[in-house]
Amino acid sequence: MSVDYKLYDLGDFRLQRGATLRGAKLAYKTFGTLSPAKDNAIVYPTWYSGQHPDNEWLIGKGMALDPDKYFIVIPNMLGNGLSSSPSNTPEPYNASRFPQITAYDNVRAQHQLVTEHFGITKLPLVTGWSMGALQTFHWGAMYPDMVERIAPFCGSAKCSRHNFVFLEGVKAALTADAAFNNGWYGDKKPEKGLRAMARVYAGWGFSQAFYRQELDLKALGYSSLEDFLVAFWEGFFLPKDANNLLTMLWTWQNGDISDNELYNGDFRKALGAIKAKAYVMPGRTDLYFPPEDSEFEVAHMPNAKLIVFESVWGHFAGGPGTSPVDVKFLDEKLKELLNS
């Protein structure tokens, strides 16, 4: 299999929680050409368990993220299996000894790539779905003078308590499988746990209305509800590495733009420090990133606008290209933001 991404060497990367990831790697893929003035770069981080190919649905000729106009960088999240992760890190930090990674760590690594490797000093836009939105908010709060616009969609600047609890359920289902063996499952993956986790996720990912309208059958073409649970949900999580999933889950649960030396836990202050023009885009029926949390964020950001996906697709209103109507809406809003 040919590899369609590059690895950036982060060196000995000191993490926010104390560990050092020696020889840490950031996997990334770029689209388009960096302009001579280096003023056309867009950073577009990945989401929970996703990798850069899972982000490509938002990039294309004639779309807001047009590679003819922009230099688009997709950095893979630490822990996602391509950047440094439990599954690809040598001893002693391998598998379940892989250190805790924060969104702050991720964005600092991405910043290193963007500035030191590419020499970029201004970003017209950072955008992302879900945990990509979490990283997008971090970009705005950590580098307010560098980021001109942000468009976090279906995500939040801080993991809400309810979202945390939803993830506790996902984690408990995965780790209830004895085959998980505290992360030391080697080549024998915890299949039962991965399938259980998928079934837990299934109720959260799409809304009550999505299921009521049978869009799993009528829009996505599955042959029955059980087929959707097996083929879509179990099929999605089964190939993933359990320790990788748990690393990213921890990152998500501990996401908070103010949990660092810049803001010392003052969430309002961190939101207030985001200078970027922001389109904050929650989904009306997103069960773990409900619009109310976005409203709070927008109310405390100096230059932000709340734009809601009026969609029954739940969390999947925002990605990954699953709902065509919502993709179109998102693309139009991104164009509007980029042209402003």
Next chain:
Amino acid sequence: MSVDYKLYDLGDFRLQRGATLRGAKLAYKTFGTLSPAKDNAIVYPTWYSGQHPDNEWLIGKGMALDPDKYFIVIPNMLGNGLSSSPSNTPEPYNASRFPQITAYDNVRAQHQLVTEHFGITKLPLVTGWSMGALQTFHWGAMYPDMVERIAPFCGSAKCSRHNFVFLEGVKAALTADAAFNNGWYGDKKPEKGLRAMARVYAGWGFSQAFYRQELDLKALGYSSLEDFLVAFWEGFFLPKDANNLLTMLWTWQNGDISDNELYNGDFRKALGAIKAKAYVMPGRTDLYFPPEDSEFEVAHMPNAKLIVFESVWGHFAGGPGTSPVDVKFLDEKLKELLNS
């Protein structure tokens, strides 16, 4: 320990799905006195995993369900550990061989108790929370000439597809534990699975707003979110029998007032056949019984009114006495209904 309930012998009880539960028992408790005219009985079925003491918060002097006025019967659901259940049924139908039980079976058993044992022919009210509401709807549809009023709260007449998926997650988490051993765990209960199931449930039981407002701490008095997850949620499910939980879960997932010889799957017809004056009461923020499903039901019932708990307590707006404001609201509505 003294026993505060009675056992009614259902005899050899033929179940809707084909098995016969020989010597089946229905555990029940009554409050108040049956009038000489036998016209003051209220049936008030239990909810998922609940037993009759878990229903008592809605009964009391001066309340709608006043034992000075009414003869209140709480029948325990089959599978709940007191009525015939996997945990108390002798071989060969014990443990994971316990047969599939429908809500139809439950209500037919309750009807037998009420008519044959007590000689009651009219019921001024049937009411219940959650799966108790499911049984309430069944009473209305199965015995339309006997039931004068129904008040199903935070429940539905048919398990929605989304609700089904939520329960798939609960089930998958419980059964991912190898100790579950396909239900043959004997005395060594699947503790990890029960705890996992509890964590999955935690995100569904209360709403996003409940957690956002920290009502687990501020209203319920837990010392931290983790304390709430362990003490409230894990503490709730750990003492329960896993096979019992799965029996009731199957009953829930397959709940449908029209899935019987009376209506042959015609849900609208079954709703239309409910003659009882009905107060259908969903919770505004209930994540698995959203008001939209109740709206559909009410629209197809001849004599029903939709009354929504405007509450952030999610599913727990309706029970079990957890939210005092909502209990007061419910009690007032029940009084209004009983006096009409």
